[in-house]
Amino acid sequence: MLYSVQYMRAIAALLVVIGHAAWKGEQYSYDPLFWFQIGGSGVDLFFIISGYIMCYTVDKKKINLFNFIKARIVRIMPLYWILTSLALIAFYCLLSG
Structure with missing residues (x-):
């Protein structure tokens, strides 16, 4: 399996969790927009990785x-x-x- 891609997927999921946590706790953050953008980057990364994994799994099969x-x-x-x-x-x- 593609372990490095799975690690990136875990990082992307963690970024999404951080983005959601910062959104809920924005009164404790200096710049909530920064943390919200981090969560959005996690979503983007997650979609890119998912597309790569789909292409990788389908590539070898008919x-x-x-x-x-x-x-x-x-x-x-x-x-x-x-x-x-x-x-x-x-x-x-x-x-x-």
Whole structure:
């Protein structure tokens, strides 16, 4: 696996977290705009890395668009629906009592 790219991905995620934390705690920061821009840079870096990883994984395989989308849906949708259901249950429980 591409360990150096994974490290960059972790740094990008950390930059996003720092940007969100600075946004919430801007009264403690000297220049909140600077920290907000750091978070935006993390998002940009994360998208660039994600695009690179997608090209890297697809480059060696013979795959068409339909199979690629189908594989992504099969991989992402079950977890999406499980987490959405848990969030709705938690929301309902918190709302009712």
